[in-house]
Amino acid sequence: MTLKIIMLSLRAIYNNKMRSFLTMLGIIIGVMAVVILVSITQNATSGITDSIASMGSDQITASITGEDVSVSRDSIETLNSYGAIDKTAPVITTSQTVKHNGETGSYSIVGVTNDYFDVQDIAIQSGRLIADSDIEWTTNVAVIGTEAATDLFGTWDAVGGTITIGERNYKVIGVLEEQGSSLVGSDDSKILIPYTTAERITGQKSVSTFYIKASSSNSVNVAINMVESFLLQTTRDEDSFTVNNQSDVLDTMDEVNNTMSLLLAGIAAISLLVGGIGIMNIMLVSVTERTREIGIRKAVGAKRQHIMLQFLCESCILSVLGGLIGLVLSAAVVSAYNTAAGSSAAINWGIGMAAIAFCAVIGILFGSYPAAKASRLQPIDALHTS
Structure with a gap:
């Protein structure tokens, strides 16, 4: 039954290829944004961090900032x-x-x-x-x-x-x-x-x-x-100078990296949530368009949970597939960036997999309401819909 539900979901997505792609577009852009930005940012900061660390822990920097000093x-x-x-x-x-x-x-x-x-x-x-x-x-x-x-x-x-x-x-x-x-x-x-x-x-x-x-x-x-x-x-004047060693600079870099990671995670979350709203809207339209199909399936024995699972499955497939497409496109963009800029940025696959998992969660969360709405349709009412 599970395999049948998956096949029905894939068929529904395939039958509406353009609409499915446009539905996934928000997810694709969200995943691309976070993966590309994290990859390039981490490459830049790791290069600077390695350069600072290579100077050794015995180096100290003193800066005199007082104007009249x-x-x-x-x-x-x-x-x-x-x-x-x-x-x-x-x-x-x-x-x-x-x-x-x-x-x-x-x-x-x-x-x-x-x-x-x-x-x-x-x-x-x-x-x-x-x-x-x-x-x-x-x-x-x-x-x-x-x-x-x-x-x-x-x-x-x-x-x-x-x-x-x-x-x-x-x-x-x-x-x-x-x-x-x-x-x-x-x-x-x-x-x-x-x-x-x-x-x-x-x-x-x-x-x-x-x-x-x-x-x-x-x-x-x-x-x-x-x-x-x-x-x-x-x-x-103790305020007219600063004295730091490399470990202080590395600690500051770590704080900057953590702040950047949180900021990028927030941007990604907002982008994926917007994509999730788009999925929910399209799924609601799909439920309305397929009311008669739902009625026929219920009339021939489909249970409420089967209908719900089918629409949840469609929502999850759209979301996860969008995430995978975004991840593949991110790898292509980062590779092109490396070629053009002579850089060595690499995809952070941990972030990529986390983004895909988040896409699955988005699919479940934003697909739940349309799926529940579809499962609550009564066969007699659905069949009367022209």
């Missing part, structure tokens, strides 16, 4: 003598127009010291790093990311080339290894220059951001306390 590079370097601190690396970040052989773009220019590469755990694939002599002599040299090298030179083989930053020419002395993305964008598009050269470009003498490498992962909390004490003594 001035902290010099020399004073920050005194932190290197603290027992829990291995090295410090102040940075100056600015945005400049960079040119090479007709190729022009706006890039993030970061003034760094030699210790920056060790503190940030950054390596080069060719050439050399910025040396202490470059800092001392304020030389016009640059170490560039792979993305910047490809954009400007058309290849990673850019060592020895010349780029123009602002109005001055800089010799490329090194190309960094690929790093991926961080919270502020692609690290591979950055251009690193000597700290003193960046001071000359920007006119900035006070440090606004610096990184600290703790002597070990066990001494991170001690190092944080030392940096906070140092900045409090220097600025006299």
Whole structure:
């Protein structure tokens, strides 16, 4: 009997192919929206999270936000003598127009010291790093990311080339290894220059951001306390600076991910509920159109529960089939996105299966009223309907 009910339901859906498709459309769009958004969002956030985690738990970031606060590079370097601190690396970040052989773009220019590469755990694939002599002599040299090298030179083989930053020419002395993305964008598009050269470009003498490498992962909390004490003594204002380590950033990322997941789940639920309302409306129309069919079936012995099960089955098939179509289309869209954007986003099949299960629930919930209405029809009244 169950198989017969399923076959009758499938036949009814097949006989009204266009209406069935339009009924499923809300479910299809809802499933596609949540699966695609979750897949792409998780890919982006996982890349950033992996990049942050790869920096290690011994890295600390200090930001000086007070407007009337001035902290010099020399004073920050005194932190290197603290027992829990291995090295410090102040940075100056600015945005400049960079040119090479007709190729022009706006890039993030970061003034760094030699210790920056060790503190940030950054390596080069060719050439050399910025040396202490470059800092001392304020030389016009640059170490560039792979993305910047490809954009400007058309290849990673850019060592020895010349780029123009602002109005001055800089010799490329090194190309960094690929790093991926961080919270502020692609690290591979950055251009690193000597700290003193960046001071000359920007006119900035006070440090606004610096990184600290703790002597070990066990001494991170001690190092944080030392940096906070140092900045409090220097600025006299505890609200003028922030000090965080990578675990704090990862915790924040987890909170953002959880919030995004809840938001997307809410959007999906609303979309699927709207699709469920559409299914209920069409099923009610179907009950009205098939009143005579219901009367004949009851007259020849069909029980009330059989009629109810048939319409519930139709509702569930429409809903679940819509979810499956949405899932397949989501996989196609994500694959096309990966090809176009060079990304590695993957379908979250757990979310997909959860969406399909929710579709089944939607089918039952919104199919119950039309099914109950159909099952309550009296044979004599149904047969009198023309």
